[in-house]
Ligand SMILES: Nc1ncnc2c1ncn2[C@@H]1O[C@H](COP(=O)(O)OP(=O)(O)OP(=O)(O)O)[C@@H](O)[C@H]1O
């Protein structure tokens with residue numbers, strides 16, 4: 204009997220295939236959105252974690268200004284760091300191996316007819332160690348270049364590809380703003396990071412060169428500190444805070460004018476963003492499922508009216524009310540399950556597409572797929588019940604007389 | 607047996623059956639205290655002016671409707687006060703219906719239409735199929751089993767409807783104006799089918815008709831006026 208009911212429902216659905224599809228579109232969109240989002244979200248979380256591990260989770264980023272990551276009015280009133288602070292910090296910190304000073308700016312680099320807007324970074328060799336960059340060809344800076352601020356630079360793979368193509372960059376001179384700069388080294392590619400930003404898109408020169416010829420001041424924008432092996436990051440952070448407060452002469456009771464972040468924190472922040480996005484889309488999906496449910500209810504009500512005579516016939520030949528109820532309920536459930544299945548397929552395809560576009564791993568979640576399936580069944584039950592009950596309550600005599 | 611107390615009740619036994627629609631001013635007494643006995647194997651035609659309560663009587667006898675007052679024993683069992691669902695079970699197992707408008711499921715083959723009541727009886731696929739083919743054979747339509755109603759003539763559609771009523775092997779077939787939509791020639795065909803079923807299979811049939819000629823196929827004629835039975839005679843005498 205149940206099998207008959209299911210067969211009947213599928214027949215009824217396919218008798219009006221286009222209408223059925225339009226009816227379940229809301230569910231398709233809702234389920235599809237959730238699945239695509241969760242798939243991409245999980246892939247990117249995994250990617251962030253992997254990226255951070257690649258960076259080394261023993262890295263600290265020290266920025267001027269409190270709550271630097273929240274984009275407060277940093278920079279204006281807050282004093283920047285300088286090289287002296289960086290070196291004092293490295294000297295005084297027991298739990299830190301190296302601290303690398305970094306200054307940054309964006310600008311155009313030119314070679315021959317080619318040019319590219321990229322990140323221009325001033326730092327010293329400590330940065331390569333701390334951030335785990337390896338040289339592919341050429342060399343890093345030597346002491347004389349660092350000390351006297353010579354116009355030399357190390358470039359990332361993206362910049363090389365763009366400016367030089369197949370030509371050899373080593374020994375060539377590129378122009379960075381007004382500075383002519385010799386390329387002495389090429390870094391090994393790290394590829395895209397989690398959110399698709401290209402980590403190889405930069406040019407690095409000695410800090411002194413940057414300060415004299417690019418920024419025109421002695422500021423250091425941030426410091427990159429590598430925590431000594433085996434030291435818990437929290438302890439290192441606390442030490443940095445204490446020493447830096449002292450170096451910057453912050454009195455008791457005053458707030459820090461800098462922010463120390465470890466990469467784990469950055470990772471959790473990034474996945475936090477993913478979480479917010481997932482949450483937002485889930486809300487959209489919930490609304491979409493509701494609309495989809497109402498669509499199903501509407502079409503089932505139409506169907507019940509259209510098939511009044513059929514209901515009358517069934518009742519007359521001995522169908523009980525609950526059998527008629529079942530018939531229409533099963534039809535609504537199968538209808539929304541179809542929607543759910545199409546949505547799952549669409550969501551997974553979209554997730555796959557998104558993952559390959561963002562260059563993150565494709566991570567479909569069986570749990571979410573199951574939940575989506577159960578959810579669409581639930582939509583069918585909830586929104587199919589009312590029309591089904593209306594069908595079941597019909598009086599056979601009136602139903603048979605219906606035109 | 608002449609002792610009234612021990613005599614078996616007829617298959618259908620109505621006493622003082624009333625069916626009242628509406629309340630107060632708008633009250634309509636569609637059936638007004640009907641007494642009626644129908645024995646197994648009988649073929650009864652009900653006639654009467656429009657609005658005299660023929661269909662209402664059929665609905666009550668067929669357990670599609672419940673009477674407002676009175677006694678209805680079917681097979682000796684009181685059924686007047688049964689719930690909706692129990693009446694559905696009675697219809698499923700003991701009653702077959704033929705309607706004026708055929709009432710076949712559209713876009714569904716004759717075979718499937720005939721199988722429909724058997725599905726509710728919980729019959730298995732193969733058994734159902736065999737029973738449906740047999741019922742279609744009884745009305746001479748086994749060769750049309752795989753046609754949709756839209757591919758059949760009115761007379762053929764009504765025969766499929768009769769086959770559907772027969773498929774569940776009911777004790778009574780109730781037919782409300784079964785020839786109402788058909789011309790005289792097709793009407794006669796349908797009446798011959800019903801008469802054969804009554805004569806050869808001993809099927810009990812209750813039928814409403816407006817045409818005296820069709821009523822003559824029955825054994826017994828009941829004439830209704832204003833919700834009452836005015837006359838109840840064998841058809842040979844009525845003619
Ligand atoms: N659902 C209903 N609500 C109110 N009154 C009804 C209803 N069904 C039937 N009636 C009334 O009951 C009376 C008997 O109706 P019924 O349909 O039994 O007549 P009938 O003899 O079958 O007529 P016809 O020959 O036109 O089919 C009529 O007056 C009709 O208006």
Ligand SMILES: [Mg+2]
Nearest residue numbers: 660661662782
């Ligand atoms: Mg009538």
